Amino acid sequence: MKVKVYAPGRVNIIGEHTDYNQGYVLPMAVNMGISLTAQKRSDKVVSIYARDLDKNASFSLNRLVSRNKHHWYDYLAGVCWVLQDEGYRLSGADISFGGDIPIGAGLSSSAALEVAAAAAFSYLNRLDIPEKNLALIAQRAENEYVGVQCGIMDQFASALSQKGCALFIDCRSLEYEHIPLDQGEHVFMIIDSNVKRTLAGSAYNRRREECAEALILINRATGMKKKSLREVNLEDIEKARSIMLPALYKRSFFVVRENQRVLDAVKAFRLGDLQTAGSLMNQSHEGLRRYFEVSCKELDLIVDAAQAFRGVLGARMTGAGFGGCVVALVHRERVYKLQERILEKARVTSINEPHFYITGPADGLKVTEVFTMGSP
DSSP, X not given: OEEEEEEEEEEEEEOOSOGGGTOEEEEEEEEEEEEEEEEEOSSSEEEEEETTTTEEEEEEGGGOOOOOOOOTTHHHHHHHHHHHHTTOOXXXXXXXXXXXXXXXXXXXXXXXXXXXHHHHHHHHTTOOOOXXXXXXXXXXXXXXXXXOOOOSHHHHHHHHOOXXXXXXXXXXXXXXXXXXOOOTXXXXXXXXXXXXXXXXXXXXXXXHHHHHHHHHHHHHHHXXXXXXXXXXXXXXXXXXXXXXXXXXXXXXHHHHHHHHHHHHHHHXXXXXXXXXXXXXXXXXXXXXXXXXXXXXXXXXXXXHHHHTXXXXXXXXXXXXXXXXXXXXXXXXXXXXXXXXXXXXXXXXXXXXXXXXXXXXXXXXXXXXXXXXXXXX
8 A cells, every 4th residue: 555645834924933822823835845655564664765865764663762862754753653652553654755845944844744744654554534633643743752842833734724825723722714815916935044943953942931931920920820822911911021031021022912913914814905914924023033032134134125125015034933934925026126136135245045935825735646556
């Protein structure tokens, strides 16, 4: 038995660092992804070939433990570990995968690989796991096996997106809605800063800890027992400001404001109001730069150049930060001029040369071909 699976990467239009705070996010799948082929084995060995890395690895399903050592194949091993921990019986598999998502750019290549692997093992073992559950399995693999405390956004976007739509996710209830994106004469441009970052080795987990610490202090100051920053308002934060370190105040302030920006952006896209949606993207980047402090000079340079350019409605860093990508909403006739402007800025300031991608909202997870050995 053999299966071919495709899972896309994602770009987040707005709603950064809100997912693990049980807030709102608005990502969309992109037209870049991971293609994975898996063939069932009769033993408990999983053999993997990473085409882009030209590397092989293997492990036994009988000896999986969470190691958090950050091997490239841990994303697949983690999926198997979670599936077995949740009571599913797995057979081994021969797996080959590759893709066109830039690694380390913040477009969720890891989530795409996890979702693709979960779908492949589900199919090979006749588990019939729904796509939403596959995303949750993939998230748990990244949290508990790889050691990155990501929220659900990346895996949901890869598994559940629809072409032509953004995916509005309530990260507390896990309810989601497809929001049609009528971009008119505008396109989404992804600008890869070419500054690579590794989430598990960055300040990402520290930002999550800061949000948790801020919530404890807010509850202490207000006498409430709120379970996440999703439930907090600006008045609550001000009541706790005197007992907070400045960093904790800024983190919580950003999350509350960013959640509202997502809700406002959903309304704007529903109305076809791209000007307002673009303005909210600009505000989001300023918050990420000043209050959440996850931008960097390269991202700021690209965003500043884009926001000042005629034909750009909005631009912001996207993803966890500390490198990665910018997403901009650009008039299609100004795309190449914008590229020239950003490349010129990069040369003058001696930063890495950015890479550019144009994408529309793409489909999510697909089993692209299924056949059994011996079939014509």
